[in-house]
Amino acid sequence: MQERLGLDASINLMLKLENLQPTGSFKVRGLSNQLSCLPQSVRDGHSTLVTMSGGNYGRSFACALSQRKLKGLVVMPTTVPVDRVCTIRDYGMEVQLVPVANLQDAVDRNVRENGMTFLHSFDDLAVIAGHGSLGFEILEQAGEVNPDIIIIACGGGGMLAGAAAAVKLSGHPECRVYGVEPEGAQTMYQSFQHGCPVAMAVSTIATGLQPPFSGANTYQHCRQFVDAILLVSDSEIASSMWRLHAVGVHAETSGTLPESKAASAAAPDGSACTPTA
Numbered sequence: 001m002q003e004r005l006g007l008d009a010s011i012n013l014m015l016k017l018e019n020l021q022p023t024g025s026f027k028v029r030g031l032s033n034q035l036s037c038l039p040q041s042v043r044d045g046h047s048t049l050v051t052m053s054g055g056n057y058g059r060s061f062a063c064a065l066s067q068r069k070l071k072g073l074v075v076m077p078t079t080v081p082v083d084r085v086c087t088i089r090d091y092g093m094e095v096q097l098v099p100v101a102n103l104q105d106a107v108d109r110n111v112r113e114n115g116m117t118f119l120h121s122f123d124d125l126a127v128i129a130g131h132g133s134l135g136f137e138i139l140e141q142a143g144e145v146n147p148d149i150i151i152i153a154c155g156g157g158g159m160l161a162g163a164a165a166a167v168k169l170s171g172h173p174e175c176r177v178y179g180v181e182p183e184g185a186q187t188m189y190q191s192f193q194h195g196c197p198v199a200m201a202v203s204t205i206a207t208g209l210q211p212p213f214s215g216a217n218t219y220q221h222c223r224q225f226v227d228a229i230l231l232v233s234d235s236e237i238a239s240s241m242w243r244l245h246a247v248g249v250h251a252e253t254s255g256t257l258p259e260s261k262a263a264s265a266a267a268p269d270g271s272a273c274t275p276t277a
């Protein structure tokens with residue numbers, strides 16, 4: 001595996017394949033906890049739920065609400081692939097397409113004018129806590145091999161924040177946790193540089209990783225528990241996708257960033273590296 005991915009054979013590489021989750025991504029982890037924390041009246045269907053998503057959270061949101069017979073609206077950027085929109089609509093959810101810079105405004109308008117209840121796709125403490133399960137599972141599945149490095153893709157930062165906190169607070173402060181962002185959507189990287197959450201124009205082939213801003217909650221957790229944010233180019237992302245496909249891992253562009261950074265050997269040296277696809 002290591003050689004076929006262009007890595008040194010001495011690296012003990014483990015892949016956490018979140019693309020094998022029922023809805024195709026890790027998002028169900030945070031969403032399940034988020035829904036369980038809602039007021040009973042909302043869980044009983046007295047309010048339409050609204051969220052904003054580039055696709056993966058929206059798909060999990062739509063699936064979960066369909067199973068619970070709840071009404072929902074997903075506000076999506078106009079840049080998302082058509083198949084993601086169709087999948088969400090097939091679950092019976094409404095979809096509203098807006099420019100990526102107008103996502104939050106569209107959500108706020110639906111809350112204000114239509115009385116909807118907003119579920120944030122990443123900057124929510126219940127979501128971050130739910131994603132902590134990923135960190136615990138990595139440690140459990142690694143067994144006696146304590147990971148030296150864990151590399152996690154970062155969009156809004158919910159999974160990165162939750163998993164990093166779980167690892168660091170469960171007796172592994174020495175494990176280095178790195179987030180990886182596209183160069184064209186480096187909101188968390190720039191937030192680290194500026195010392196506060198920032199907003200910026202974004203554009204990348206990794207469409208699931210291009211929120212136009214970092215959240216206050218995810219930023220605070222990442223600052224405390226993440227060692228650094230690394231960047232990869234769109235060309236590196238594309239190359240990584242082909243490498244993973246060649247070994248039978250059918251990950252979308254957004255899920256290939258950790259492998260991209262592992263393959264480029266840009267992360268500090270370590271004997272165990274656990275990218276999450």
